[in-house]
Amino acid sequence: MERLIIDTDIGTYYDDAFAVLLAANSPEVRFEGVTTCYGDTALRAEIACKILEFVGMPEVPVYAGIRDPLGEAEALMFGFEGQGVFDDGRPEKQPEPGSAVDFLVRMVRENPGEITICTLGAVTNVAAAIRQDPTFVTNLKHLIIMGGVIVPVVDEKGITRSPVEEYNLNNDPVAAKIVMNSGANTTLVPIDVTLRVPMAKRHIEAMEAATSRSAQMVSRILAPWPEQERLIYLSVGIPTEFTGIWLHDPLTVAVAYDPGLITSARLHVATEYAPTLVPRDLLVRHDILRTIPKKKAPNMNVAVDVDAERFTQLFADRIIDGR
Numbered sequence: 001m002e003r004l005i006i007d008t009d010i011g012t013y014y015d016d017a018f019a020v021l022l023a024a025n026s027p028e029v030r031f032e033g034v035t036t037c038y039g040d041t042a043l044r045a046e047i048a049c050k051i052l053e054f055v056g057m058p059e060v061p062v063y064a065g066i067r068d069p070l071g072e073a074e075a076l077m078f079g080f081e082g083q084g085v086f087d088d089g090r091p092e093k094q095p096e097p098g099s100a101v102d103f104l105v106r107m108v109r110e111n112p113g114e115i116t117i118c119t120l121g122a123v124t125n126v127a128a129a130i131r132q133d134p135t136f137v138t139n140l141k142h143l144i145i146m147g148g149v150i151v152p153v154v155d156e157k158g159i160t161r162s163p164v165e166e167y168n169l170n171n172d173p174v175a176a177k178i179v180m181n182s183g184a185n186t187t188l189v190p191i192d193v194t195l196r197v198p199m200a201k202r203h204i205e206a207m208e209a210a211t212s213r214s215a216q217m218v219s220r221i222l223a224p225w226p227e228q229e230r231l232i233y234l235s236v237g238i239p240t241e242f243t244g245i246w247l248h249d250p251l252t253v254a255v256a257y258d259p260g261l262i263t264s265a266r267l268h269v270a271t272e273y274a275p276t277l278v279p280r281d282l283l284v285r286h287d288i289l290r291t292i293p294k295k296k297a298p299n300m301n302v303a304v305d306v307d308a309e310r311f312t313q314l315f316a317d318r319i320i321d322g323r
């Protein structure tokens with residue numbers, strides 16, 4: 001059993017909620033807790049509470065984490081966080097009192113070599129835990145980070161689908177540097193790999209027709225997304241007829257207990273600001289934190305490929321047949 005904590009910016013995109021639902025429906029996982037990061041972490045914690053309560057797992061503790069990035073960057077909220085989740089009311093379940101960072105530190109210290117943390121947003125909480133406890137890194141079993149870009153994805157029309165910047169790490173570059181340089185047993189699941197796991201239409205339709213509570217929640221959350229995603233793409237200048245429903249965060253959780261889903265390479269990955277040509281902005285930017293492999297002794301496992309068919313089927317099956 002993988003003893004798992006999910007650290008998440010749940011609410012902004014749909015996939016964090018799907019990742020929590022996947023963990024809740026994975027018998028391989030002992031679900032130890034959820035911590036929230038980035039921006040309105042109290043709202044995010046309430047969203048996590050609602051989802052856990054909805055599927056009958058109110059015993060999983062939820063802690064609101066650090067709101068602001070460690071550097072000077074301000075956290076951004078899109079304004080549609082929680083859409084669909086609260087359709088039938090707010091949860092009775094409340095977040096635990098106390099800080100997410102103290103929870104992470106306590107769990108890892110009291111259970112050396114036992115705890116896996118999946119980060120699905122800015123890594124602010126984990127960076128703070130590393131700073132707070134010098135034994136955190138060695139006591140942590142496994143840190144799995146959804147973040148970064150190793151090989152930018154260019155589609156058949158020549159449009160860069162995964163620019164060289166990636167949302168999670170760029171939302172707190174200071175924390176990203178601390179975590180990536182920490183020496184923790186790390187697996188990086190970069191967005192160029194997670195962009196290979198869109199949900200198939202047949203899977204979406206099967207979930208919409210399913211009756212499990214998890215499938216009902218997935219359908220509720222998903223409802224506004226095809227149009228919302230299109231508008232987001234347009235707002236950053238990427239014209240597209242169809243955007244996928246991406247399972248970035250669920251894949252990251254599944255890797256915790258089924259590492260054979262990905263092909264990984266041992267690489268040294270550094271984070272740095274490097275001058276970056278961003279065609280859509282028609283300028284070179286110097287404020288984008290990049291994840292760049294170096295010819296140095298490897299410091300982490302990096303996902304370089306994924307068995308997309310097996311993973312998307314696993315996800316759909318777990319949601320449809322689950323609680």
Ligand SMILES: [Ca+2]
Nearest residue numbers: 009016120121
């Ligand atoms: Ca996320």
